[in-house]
Amino acid sequence: MAGIALGAAQPSFPSPPSDAPSLDFPVPSAGPAPSRGGVPTVNPVPPTGTDKPTHPPGVPQPPLPRSVNVQLKVERDGRLTVREQVIVQARQTMTRTAPLRIGDRVFTVRDPRVEGNGTAAVEGDSLVLRLGEGASTVDYTVDGTVEDLGDRLRFRWQIASGWDTVLVSVRASLLTPQRGSDFACLAGPAGTEDKCDSALTDGGAVLRVVQSNLDQGARVDLSADLPAGSVPATARFEAASAASAASAFALSPLNGVGLGAGFLLLLAGFAVLWRARARDGRALGGEVEPVALLDDRGGEVVFASPDGILPGQVGAVVDERVDARDLSATVVDLAVRNYLWVTEVDGDWQVVRRNPADDALTAYEKAVYTALLPEGVESVRLSRLRAEPPSIAPARDAVYRDAVSRGWFTRRPSAFGPLGIAGAVLLVLGVGGTVLFAVLGGPALIGVAVAIVGLAVLAGGRLLPLRTERGSVLLQQVRGVQGFLNTADPGSVPAAQREMVFSRALPYAVALDDVEQWLQRFGGLDPAADGTPGLYWYATQDPAAAGDQQRFGQQFRAFLDGLDEVFATA
Structure with missing residues (x-):
């Protein structure tokens, strides 16, 4: 055998000693050599480190x-x-x-x-x-x-x-x-x-x-x-980057596990979303019985709402948002509960501070009260509120916070909530992980799976109903209250208590857009039956009109439209 000198760019091999053992590989010759599939057959004999082979020539060595x-x-x-x-x-x-x-x-x-x-x-x-x-x-x-x-x-x-x-x-x-x-x-x-x-x-x-x-x-x-x-x-x-990217996105076992886990998480999330929306759909569309706002205790009628819900919260529970009519219902409720006084003045209406906002009011009621009558202001006309609408953002936020604190909502409508935050974090981690793995040649499909799950959680958080299971039950009860407003019989209420029943339920009728029905049902109300002329929370400058329930209905509708305009503009 002859030693081969290596090129300058490669490490060289030392020349073999003259007495180096021969390797028993087949050598191509003019005649046909033993082969298999066109490749010469190998039958090597390993060197022993001595100057003589351990096996005689031609005798195969055991493998x-x-x-x-x-x-x-x-x-x-x-x-x-x-x-x-x-x-x-x-x-x-x-x-x-x-x-x-x-x-x-x-x-x-x-x-x-x-x-x-x-x-x-x-x-x-x-x-x-x-x-x-x-x-x-x-x-x-x-x-x-x-x-x-x-x-x-x-x-x-x-x-x-x-x-x-x-x-x-x-x-x-x-x-x-x-x-x-x-x-x-x-x-x-x-x-x-x-x-x-x-x-x-x-x-x-x-x-x-x-x-x-x-x-x-x-x-x-x-x-x-x-x-x-x-x-x-x-x-x-x-290029290394292209090679790494190709390897990173190959369907390797690790990438397959990541995609499979992501798919299972998506299925589980879809099941949770479907169940929550189905429950909410039943609360919105199922048949419900009327829920009375009145409780007869020993001949005395007591007012009570389901789960203590207030008129300004009713609309939020029904459509998951606070609109102008919800805030108008709150103003009427504050008047009915003797915190405000509403009186007609020269074709306008004046809202007067009657009692200060105390701890019996919720945060959102205090926000509405302060928006109408800031500190130091004793009264304000509706026309002035139309010209200079108050800020109602604090009141809206307070309604949502109150609904969350009471366990009716999972989050505020404008907030990400825990699911939204988790989805955003997963999306960022997934995108970042995908880029990093693509550069380093790691399992980039795991990053893709995490990003998809994050996007799904983010979207699902927005599609998931705001109402909790307790909120869905309350929604059914609110629909039952609406049924009560449409079926209540004023004749079943003692005459001296009808003004209180009419007034206390009126803000709920406002919130549920059932004012017309409620006004017609109590059209024969005699405000003087309790011993005082007119409604105790609403006054007119015309004494002759104080007991005219039909005229009150017309004026109240106009007052309500004015309040809606104020809050819608604000």
């Missing part, structure tokens, strides 16, 4: 467990055909995960197949061999091993890499259409430049490589220069 014999042949069309003969120790397994991307160099493996006990497949950017005990033969074809350097071609392939065990012996032969030169063989962990134990050519220009005791995960990296034009160049290169 060594954890040994690999590799036959490489560069075909005239530039593809590389590979046959690996692997001996696995009894009751053991061996797995090879060979990278098909080295730096920006990309290799493609086609048609991997196994004769023996095992499987071979391309998984992502790796060739994966899983072999059981005994002898197995693996055949496959590689594209991308020949690079065009202008004045020459360069062949490169890792004949051993990614094995999960120490290899006792690695032997390889490389056959090329024309004689190669400047061979380089490196063995060890990726990035090291330790030379192989032996890399020699025989008389037939076949390169023989021998490496013993190759560490777990280490590689044997072989390269050789070929004459320009001897075979087509097949090397393919991809």
Whole structure:
């Protein structure tokens, strides 16, 4: 055998001693050589480290467990055909995960197949061999091993890499259409430049490589220069970022687990959303019985609303928003409860402070009270409020906060709420994780799954009804109150208490847009039946009109329209 000098750019191999043992690889001759699938058969005998072979010439050596014999042949069309003969120790397994991307160099493996006990497949950017005990033969074809350097071609392939065990012996032969030169063989962990134990050519220009005791995960990296034009160049290169991105979005097991978990979370979230909306739909559309606002206790009529709901909260529970009519209902309720006094003045109405806002009022009622009558203002005309509408934002916010604190709403309509915040955080993390994994080549589809879940949670948080289960029950009761307003019989109420019943229920009729029905039902009300002329919370400058319920109805509608205009403009 003759030693091969390496190029300046590659580590050189030392010249073999004159008495180096011969490797019993087949040498191509003029006659047909034993072959299998067009590749010369390998029957190596490992060196012993002495000056004499341990076996007589021609006598085959018993195969060594954890040994690999590799036959490489560069075909005239530039593809590389590979046959690996692997001996696995009894009751053991061996797995090879060979990278098909080295730096920006990309290799493609086609048609991997196994004769023996095992499987071979391309998984992502790796060739994966899983072999059981005994002898197995693996055949496959590689594209991308020949690079065009202008004045020459360069062949490169890792004949051993990614094995999960120490290899006792690695032997390889490389056959090329024309004689190669400047061979380089490196063995060890990726990035090291330790030379192989032996890399020699025989008389037939076949390169023989021998490496013993190759560490777990280490590689044997072989390269050789070929004459320009001897075979087509097949090397393919991809930028690191593009390569990482392609790998990151490949359907790997980890990416698959992430997508599957995300899909299950989406299904669970959809089920929760569907259940909540179905419950809310039943509360809005189901049949309900009238719910009385009155309780007869020993001949005395007592007013009571379901769950203590106030007129200004009724509209919010029904349509999940606070509008002008809800605030108007609150003003009427404050008058009915003796905090305000409403009186007609020269074709206008004047709202007068009757009692100060105390702790019996909720935060939103105090906000409405203060919006009409700020500190130091004792009265205000409706025409003045129309010209200079008060700020009602604090009152609206207070209604929503009160509904949340009472357990009727999960959140304020304008707020993200816990679900919205969680969805936004997941969306940001998912997008950021996707970008990071795409750059680093990690499982980017997990980031995509997290981002999709975050977007779904964010959207679901907006689609989820504001009403809680308690709020849905209250909605049904409010609809029952509306039924009571449409069916109540004034004749069943003692005459002296009808004014109180009419007045206390009137703000609820305002909130539920049932004013006409309620006014007509109590059209025969005698305000003087309680011993005082007129309604106790509403006055007129015409004493003759104080007991005219029909005239009151007309004036009250006009007053209510004016209040709605004030709050709508504000």
